[in-house]
Amino acid sequence: MPPATRELSMRMRPAWPVPRGRSVRVLPRGLRRSAAALVTVLLLAPVSGCQTPIVAPGAPTRWPADRANRWQWQWQLAGPLDVTVDADVFLLDPVGTTSTETAALRDRNRRLVCQVRVGTYASTDPDASRFPAEVRGAAVPGRPGSQWLDVRRWGALEPILADRFRLCRGKGFGAVAVDDADGYRHRTGFSLDFDDQLLFNRRLAALARRLDLSPGLVDDVPQVAALAPDFDFAVNQECVRRRECAKLLPFADAHKPVFHVEYTGDPAAFCVTTVGYGFASMLKARTLDAWRTPCPRP
Template sequence: MRIRPAWAVPLPRPARVRRRGPGRGVAALLTVLLLAPVPGCREPLVPPGAPTPWPAALARQWQWQWQLTGPLDVDVDADVFLLDPVRTTSTETTALRARDRRLVCQVRVGWYAATDPDVDRFPTDVRGAPVNGRPDGRWLDVRRWDVLAPVLADRFRLCRGKGFGAVALDGADGYLHRSGFPLGFDDQLLFNRRLATLARSLDLSPGLVDDVPQVAALAPDFDFAVNQECVRRRECAKLLPFADAHKPVFHVEYTGDPTAFCVTTVGYGFASIRKDRALDAWRDPCPLPLSTRPRG
């Protein structure tokens, strides 16, 4: 007689116990859902790969910070941070995104600085006159889209790679300055619209910096505006095409008493702050209107 080894003898199957109601997996899932914290008043953080949304319902509720110099203060009580994508580290953007902050990178598009890491990619024939107030800066010939587009696309990709969801186009008004090129209104308009399209193709929300004379024409193409000193220059009303479309207007004044200029800008629906021109961490924000302060 052949004897089977012990390991070859099949074990008896345990009797099936019929359970009532959901299984353990479902019960565990329900427990997690019940114990999970209830979301607060902030909009859910948008994951990488999608442009930053600007819900119309929050149009008058934004608080913002603009910092380009000094150690980055990630603890500032602001919803939106406008930052330099080269100086800002991925660690810093990760810390801000973990707190549901919306991140906007400031990219030079119509001029370059001698310290830009990609400056050698601009051929001599697209480099123009010095930028007023920036001795190391030069205007670019924005008519040369074939030359500028690859460089600017890589700058946008740097923003996207570091976790930014929006891009603010700095220097998108060379036609208003002595750029060294015969730039006209239409040249600038075409360039800026191309930039907005390029930003969207790379999953970035486009924002217009200054260029107030073209706001009425460009407001449909851009998601938000960044403005410097519209109160001092007496041109805040020209930014209303953004505000009337429930798009954010992030406004800064470098002089004056906020208790005075906030009355005008907050009334227009802008998110306004007072800053030093160095654009370090210090800020003095305008209060939100009582009727629009988020609850919770």
Template sequence: MRMRPAWAVPPRAARVRRRGPRRGVAVVLTALLLAPASACQEPIVPPGAPTPWPSAHARDWQWQWQLTGPVDVTVDADVFLLDPVRTTSTETGALRARDRRLVCQVRVGTYATGDPDASRFPAAVRGAAVPGRAGSRWLDVRGWDALEPVLADRFRLCRGKGFGAVALDDADGYLHRSGFPLTFDDQLLFNRRLAELARRLDLSPGLVDDLPQVAALAPDFDFAVNQECVRRGGCDKLLPFVDADKPVFHVEYAGDPAEFCVTTVGYGFASILKDRKLDAWREPCTLP
């Protein structure tokens, strides 16, 4: 069995839910967390921004993806992929205190009518409905001047809540009926611009899915997130990240981990089984 990174924290026996402290108490607790307990101890320092991904640990990460329900901060994972709007600063603070790496999921190629910033997208960039997601529509990624200020603020929200990395979701509108004549090159330029924007805002950029562009975009991104490359096929297309010692965080929503883990762990992915609702439950692949 491979050794876990030296800084990994053992799992807790039970799930713990906490109420956020009142403001005055929060200030005191923050001071206590940041101050050394004694002259010979180092202060608690969360992962820097942008989040570093040491190449020596590229195949060792364990991860969690949770978008629904109160965040379970006790899950035994090194990396947490979370919704920056739903996740509270109290939750990110608890995770940072445990030296967890925090990745926020930002939809960059779509918007939902319920998004707090939905009204900021001009009518000219609003496209076709996203199948299966009520109220969501594709965006015209060619309209960078209109999209960049809104997406930059989404990234700033991530930084403000303590995230050090961002996973760019819905960054593959050219593969769908978006309502716009998007080309491979249109999407490639947009995704590269987003990676650069994330870095300017001290965030490590990660690519979600978009397998056809992985070979071209792997140099621009620090990690990849993939859904169901075993069921859908195409896991081998993620190897440019593995070959560059960059993490690949992979999830399947069906199947037996004892079967698909043989393939994905062999490739060097960090793989888990999840419910599609992406609550706290997970079953990770175990390393041989």
């Protein structure tokens, strides 16, 4: 065979073996290129039925100042999670909420906040065995199996709380609301004072930021004026009934959201006050299931 013919034959040889007795039809060069391009497109195209990978948000939740008094929110800790609620912000339990649920909410452009108890221990917590006996104090009234923590023991508590924050982050939350952050006001079994709590809460806010989470403060109203610069938002329960809504104004005056809930009363009455303050308010049952009656936007 002449060299030119042998070279042409090598170029036209198929890349896979051909059974004996079968002929190979070689496409012209232009059609071969088109077929190769089509195969590439088919390989790169998404396959129907494949699940979208669930990834954590790329940055802490942002709270634009121009929307500070226009948020609608939902707080649900009980019952099947209703992802269709017409709210901008969802405050949820990071253990009970699944990554699939957070992904569904993020697909709707909802902001997700996880609630983490930072000043108490519960025997039913998945990480309960990590809390040393010496940091656990008096029982929390009305919550069997729960105890207050010695928040002065930052070295012992930080790794545990950091992992709780990481759980939030891994499930797709962009913000964390620290709860039970007012042990100094209760009989904890420890001699905690105002400054002990203040230092602990500021450490929590800094820890959240290091882990790319926006920090929020749940209640602890007496320390709001001191802690408003450290936290991005506040969550409050019953400031109308307790007659302490004005104490939350350091957040509102700084154009930071105040997410407020009442468990009794008529929204037509208390919304006038709280929406006037610039809060995002609603009426809910104490069980914190999906039901809610939100105050209208201003």
